[in-house]
Amino acid sequence: MSIVWTDTVNEIAGCKIHVSRAGTGPTVLVLHHDIGTPDRLPFYDALAAQFDVIVPHHPGWGKSERPQWLRHPRDIAAMTAWLLTELGARDVSIVGLGFGGWIAAEMASQSPSTFRSLVLVAPMGIKPPEGDIADQAIVSYIDYPRSGFHDQAAFEAVFGGISVDQLEQWDICREMSFRTAWKPYMYSQTLPHLLGGVRSPTLVIWGDDDRIVPISAGHVYTRSLWNATMTTIAACGHFAEMEKPAEVARRVTHFVNAS
Amino acid sequence: MHMMYFTEQPMSAYDAKAGLAYGATALTFSNSHFDPNEGSRLYNEYLEDYLLAEEYGADGIMLNEHHNAPFCMQAKTNIFASILAATTRRVKIVILGNPLPLCDNPIRMAEELAMIDMISKGRLVPGFVRGGGQEQLASGVNPAFNRERFIEAHDLVQKIWSEPGPFRWEGTHYQHRVVNPWAVPMQKPYPRVWVPGVLSKETITWTAQQRYPYIALNTSIDHTKEIWKQYSDTAADCGYTAGPENFGYLIRVHVQDTEEKALKNAREFMWMQGEFTGLAHPVWANPSGYFSPSGRRGFVQFATGRSANPRGNPSFEEQIASTMIVAGTPDQVIEKLKYIVQNTRPGIMGIWANDGNVSREDRQRCIKLLCGEVMPAIKEYGKSLGLNDPWEANAPVHLRYSTDLKTRAAAE
Numbered sequence: 001m002s003i004v005w006t007d008t009v010n011e012i013a014g015c016k017i018h019v020s021r022a023g024t025g026p027t028v029l030v031l032h033h034d035i036g037t038p039d040r041l042p043f044y045d046a047l048a049a050q051f052d053v054i055v056p057h058h059p060g061w062g063k064s065e066r067p068q069w070l071r072h073p074r075d076i077a078a079m080t081a082w083l084l085t086e087l088g089a090r091d092v093s094i095v096g097l098g099f100g101g102w103i104a105a106e107m108a109s110q111s112p113s114t115f116r117s118l119v120l121v122a123p124m125g126i127k128p129p130e131g132d133i134a135d136q137a138i139v140s141y142i143d144y145p146r147s148g149f150h151d152q153a154a155f156e157a158v159f160g161g162i163s164v165d166q167l168e169q170w171d172i173c174r175e176m177s178f179r180t181a182w183k184p185y186m187y188s189q190t191l192p193h194l195l196g197g198v199r200s201p202t203l204v205i206w207g208d209d210d211r212i213v214p215i216s217a218g219h220v221y222t223r224s225l226w227n228a229t230m231t232t233i234a235a236c237g238h239f240a241e242m243e244k245p246a247e248v249a250r251r252v253t254h255f256v257n258a259s
Numbered sequence: 260m261h262m263m264y265f266t267e268q269p270m271s272a273y274d275a276k277a278g279l280a281y282g283a284t285a286l287t288f289s290n291s292h293f294d295p296n297e298g299s300r301l302y303n304e305y306l307e308d309y310l311l312a313e314e315y316g317a318d319g320i321m322l323n324e325h326h327n328a329p330f331c332m333q334a335k336t337n338i339f340a341s342i343l344a345a346t347t348r349r350v351k352i353v354i355l356g357n358p359l360p361l362c363d364n365p366i367r368m369a370e371e372l373a374m375i376d377m378i379s380k381g382r383l384v385p386g387f388v389r390g391g392g393q394e395q396l397a398s399g400v401n402p403a404f405n406r407e408r409f410i411e412a413h414d415l416v417q418k419i420w421s422e423p424g425p426f427r428w429e430g431t432h433y434q435h436r437v438v439n440p441w442a443v444p445m446q447k448p449y450p451r452v453w454v455p456g457v458l459s460k461e462t463i464t465w466t467a468q469q470r471y472p473y474i475a476l477n478t479s480i481d482h483t484k485e486i487w488k489q490y491s492d493t494a495a496d497c498g499y500t501a502g503p504e505n506f507g508y509l510i511r512v513h514v515q516d517t518e519e520k521a522l523k524n525a526r527e528f529m530w531m532q533g534e535f536t537g538l539a540h541p542v543w544a545n546p547s548g549y550f551s552p553s554g555r556r557g558f559v560q561f562a563t564g565r566s567a568n569p570r571g572n573p574s575f576e577e578q579i580a581s582t583m584i585v586a587g588t589p590d591q592v593i594e595k596l597k598y599i600v601q602n603t604r605p606g607i608m609g610i611w612a613n614d615g616n617v618s619r620e621d622r623q624r625c626i627k628l629l630c631g632e633v634m635p636a637i638k639e640y641g642k643s644l645g646l647n648d649p650w651e652a653n654a655p656v657h658l659r660y661s662t663d664l665k666t667r668a669a670a671e
């Protein structure tokens with residue numbers, strides 16, 4: 001069954017935010033990575049076969065306008081919560097991917113009993129007790145996304161034949177990452193203290209070969225949240241939903257349906 | 260014409276093979292290759308060189324700073340400016356420049372510069388720069404806000420120097436409760452600020468809007484003319500006519516008694532494989548958000564190896580032929596510099612004279628010939644062309660002090 005996606009533009013905090021939406025059923029908000037997102041992914045289609053899926057572009061990323069004042073992922077969290085209100089979405093589950101996982105955690109910490117469930121896939125946002133979050137500032141636009149795949153063939157399958165448009169987009173995404181998460185790089189010093197109130201059941205998913213966010217951060221997330229379990233995916237890097245879309249979609253579907 | 264002596268202060272005593280083996284000589288090239296004993300020797304030798312440049316007649320000593328790299332040992336330009344303030348008597352101390360965005364406390368910057376101005380008895384030219392991309396990464400400063408920080412820090416320093424304290428500063432990137440430093444500059448209304456640069460059109464426009472001289476850093480003659488045109492057009496929009504006092508030009512020059520020796524030492528200008536700021540990954544030089552968005556599409560292709568370096572990578576011979584590097588006996592150098600001066604018409608000239616592994620003896624001979632013979636001849640030639648420097652032209656320190664504006668000033 002082919003999935004039909006509808007793109008809309010929603011004005012949030014004075015900025016035009018791009019949203020793709022498809023499917024029916026319980027609502028699942030998907031928050032993309034620091035490197036932005038292709039418009040369509042097998043992972044999104046797999047979820048849309050089961051759920052009402054909302055995929056916004058973060059403000060300043062992809063097709064969404066940049067708020068010049070934006071300074072922190074917590075600002076993106078507030079704008080995304082505003083977006084859900086505009087869309088009339090209720091009883092939402094959030095799937096946060098990497099940087100989007102940080103935004104999801106911020107949204108949940110600000111609204112601890114609102115969300116039906118959370119799935120955090122290798123979320124940034126917490127300082128790993130062992131290792132550091134990889135610094136994209138000192139590597140090329142291509143090497144950074146590559147390092148987030150265990151299997152380079154999977155990278156090629158998603159991004160092969162990288163266009164100049166894609167390179168330009170990655171530079172814009174990187175600039176937005178700097179504008180919102182430069183220092184400390186890709187984590188909040190306060191977030192771990194604010195997660196304990198979150199009542200949404202949470203699944204933390206980590207690729208066992210994540211070279212961007214050390215898995216030690218996942219253990220902190222799991223300990224800090226009120227009701228979280230952690231699971232790993234074998235032979236998988238940071239961009240798990242792109243490298244193992246069926247596997248991640250299966251686990252998300254099962255968890256959201258069970259919540 | 261104001262003529263300055265400049266050197267990058269090369270850390271020539273590092274293991275060049277290690278840099279080539281690592282594939283980079285900047286940012287992440289380990290400082291385990293820095294030998295502080297050699298560093299001590301070189302710092303002190305470079306100080307001697309500056310004193311010699313004053314003794315032999317240079318109008319100014321031009322200083323700069325860079326971080327994490329052997330091509331420039333000077334990590335804090337205000338340190339050398341402070342030393343020269345006390346050890347020289349006549350030369351202008353020209354800082355080109357302090358990287359303002361790197362500074363989290365512009366009040367401290369204003370204080371340090373005021374102290375240098377007073378200790379030097381009013382000889383400071385406190386230029387400002389955005390700082391290269393690598394400097395942002397080496398200092399942990401967000402490249403995406405580089406230009407905003409540059410302008411706001413400048414505005415705060417300017418206010419400190421031109422209005423009595425105390426006052427409060429509630430800006431976007433800087434907030435200060437009580438701005439009231441007791442050290443203020445001796446030169447009034449405040450010391451002349453010059454701005455050097457290479458590529459950024461936004462910086463040229465901003466500099467012209469301030470009426471600060473713009474110093475083109477070893478750009479080609481054609482490119483330099485384009486810079487002057489952009490500056491002049493902006494000046495006209497602001498209501499004044501730009502002249503030689505608004506323009507400076509830095510050029511690599513090496514002088515010796517024989518052409519052969521001059522050419523041999525001038526090859527050292529290529530010691531970083533022709534790169535001005537060391538061998539580096541392109542994204543270090545232009546981290547995302549640092550560069551003008553108009554250059555994004557071209558840059559991402561260069562950064563991923565899909566297009567050639569927009570600056571090109573001309574050989575030593577090509578650079579000698581195109582006068583990007585000048586080398587020879589005093590007479591040969593004077594002839595070539597006259598050609599450059601005639602075509603670029605600067606009121607300020609920086610001579611970048613010694614780079615890489617030039618021996619102490621040869622460096623000092625170069626300085627003696629350069630400051631004692633070449634500079635006087637070029638100054639005389641500049642005079643015949645009417646190329647006045649900002650002091651000779653009695654140019655206003657900033658647009659706001661202009662008395663000759665034809666329209667309402669844009670930068671007010």
